[in-house]
Amino acid sequence: MMWxxxxxxxxxxxxxxGELVIARRNTAALLAxxxxxxxPxxxxxxxxxxxxxxxxxxLLAPGRPVQLFWFLVFMGLQALRLWVLATLKDRWTTRIVILRGAPLVxxxxxxFLRHPNYAIVIGEIATLPLAFGLPVYAVVFSLFNAAILHVRIKAENAALESAMILK
Incomplete structure (x- = not known):
């Protein structure tokens, strides 16, 4: 059953x-x-x-059974993702955009977390492949994601500190 x-x-x-569309709109508004x-x-x-x-x-998942436990974990992460987007509103973007003088959310x-969106992405990168029974895929992409998030979080924290937003 593929559906x-x-x-x-x-x-x-x-x-x-859809998130890319929202992110582009929010990025343009923040830059303006x-x-x-x-x-970048x-x-x-x-x-x-x-x-x-x-x-x-x-390429790999169509036709594979969806594992209920990992599907439910993934969907729980989607609820958390919506919470992040609703909290940040027009400040949510996929780029690092610093608005000097704006208070830190x-x-x-x-x-609870300084970077909840990144924690959610970490979970998503792992759990969606696990929902399809692809544990090696989950590990490989989790390692690549960890590398890019290391760079991103370091850059974001430095930018926030230099803008005197962090305490």
Whole structure:
């Protein structure tokens, strides 16, 4: 039965494409308000990683059974993702854009973690392949994701500190 895996992959693909539209709009608005993009050189690598992750799943997962436990974990992460987007509103973007003088968001999931969106992405990169019974795929992409997040979080923290946003 292929439809459950195809439906899940379609959902994730459309979600990511929709988020790119939102991110572009928010980035443009932040830049128009005087925001400054930081460390743009890693962005194409991050986009390529996420595109390869989804494309690879489209090649490997159709027709594979969807494991209920990992599917439910993944869907729980989607609820958390929506919480992040709702908390950040027009400040959510896939790029690192610093708006000098804007207060650091400390509500919603940001009360508990400095970078909840990255924690969610870590979970997603691992759990979606696991939902399709692809543990090696989950590990490989988790390692690549860890490498890009190391670069990204370091750049973001430095930018926030230099903008005197962090305490």
């Amino acid at each position: 459950p895996s195809i439906a899940l992959l379609t959902f994730v693909t459309l979600q990511r494409l 308000r005087g925001g400054r993009e930081v460390a 050189e890693h962005y194409p690598v991050m986009v390529a990683l996420h595109a390869a992750w989804i494309i690879g799943l489209w 400390s509500s919603g999931p940001y009360r």
